Amino acid sequence: EAGVTQSPTHLIKTRGQQATLRCSPISGHTSVYWYQQALGLGLQFLLWYDEGEERNRGNFPPRFSGRQFPNYSSELNVNALELEDSALYLCASSSSETQYFGPGTRLLVL
Amino acid sequence: GDSVTQMEGPVTLSEEAFLTINCTYTATGYPSLFWYVQYPGEGLQLLLKATKADDKGSNKGFEATYRKETTSFHLEKGSVQVSDSAVYFCALMGGSNYKLTFGKGTLLTVNP
Numbered sequence: 001e002a003g004v005t006q007s008p009t010h011l012i013k014t015r016g017q018q019a020t021l022r023c024s025p026i027s028g029h030t031s032v033y034w035y036q037q038a039l040g041l042g043l044q045f046l047l048w049y050d051e052g053e054e055r056n057r058g059n060f061p062p063r064f065s066g067r068q069f070p071n072y073s074s075e076l077n078v079n080a081l082e083l084e085d086s087a088l089y090l091c092a093s094s095s096s097e098t099q100y101f102g103p104g105t106r107l108l109v110l
Numbered sequence: 111g112d113s114v115t116q117m118e119g120p121v122t123l124s125e126e127a128f129l130t131i132n133c134t135y136t137a138t139g140y141p142s143l144f145w146y147v148q149y150p151g152e153g154l155q156l157l158l159k160a161t162k163a164d165d166k167g168s169n170k171g172f173e174a175t176y177r178k179e180t181t182s183f184h185l186e187k188g189s190v191q192v193s194d195s196a197v198y199f200c201a202l203m204g205g206s207n208y209k210l211t212f213g214k215g216t217l218l219t220v221n222p
Contacts, residue, residue: 033208033210043201043210045211056207058209090154094208097161098144104152104153
């Protein structure tokens with residue numbers, strides 16, 4: 001069974017640009033979660049999507065947004081990038097309370 | 111709000127040594143508890159979980175018991191291997207919001 005996949009693996013942007021990160025969940029999973037792993041800040045919850053709807057949001061500004069498509073894949077968009085947005089962005093999927101993580105997208109903002 | 115406190119390390123052990131990584135939590139209600147492992151350059155892998163008091167999660171020789179009275183979920187392994195070198199995260203999921211709250215992670219290095 002294929003696990004959670006994320007693309008791209010690495011992304012380099014400059015300050016002020018927009019970044020789009022993609023996630024495909026495990027087949028049969030309807031929920032997708034996004035987490036940010038920034039140096040010194042640990043793992044922080046960003047967003048939860050289920051059945052196409054945003055269900056919960058972490059303590060992040062509105063320039064972090066996303067969506068979930070009918071096939072349950074998801075996009076995370078980060079607008080007006082700032083240097084401190086540099087981090088590993090992890091996507092997870094679940095069909096119950098256990099979340100399974102993808103390998104992450106490493107975003108570097110210069 | 112919910113929080114997880116774990117020993118930050120780094121922890122350095124010799125192969126075949128006994129491992130304990132402490133984890134305590136604060137949460138309302140009865141959260142589910144998890145240990146995840148992150149190998150260098152990779153995402154998180156679920157190591158084990160427990161969903162109610164006195165449950166013991168186990169996998170690959172690792173164990174952790176959900177202790178409600180001490181709000182703890184300490185990770186143990188009787189004999190570590192070099193391949194166990196990784197960062198270990200304790201996490202909880204409380205209530206109905208289905209978000210994971212993580213500890214800061216513990217870097218474990220096992221030397222041959």
